[in-house]
Amino acid sequence: MKISLNNKPDQIDGYDSITVSELLKIKNFTFKFLAVRINGSPVLPANFETSVIKEGDQVLVLHLISGG
DSSP: OEEEETTEEEEOTTOSEEEHHHHHHHTTOOOSSEEEEETTEEEOGGGTTTOEEETTOEEEEEEOOOOO
């Protein structure tokens, strides 16, 4: 499956579609606070298990970091 991940072409082999949670695990996004958008629409963390990414989707994953 070909998608755009953080504005770069990416290939996810062995999948026709994938949930946000699966993508985060496969791509090893391990930060506690992540903001995700699929085709410009925000995905709430509560929906990571059910939100599906398909061929051609544009996915943005941002690490949220706070400091002082």
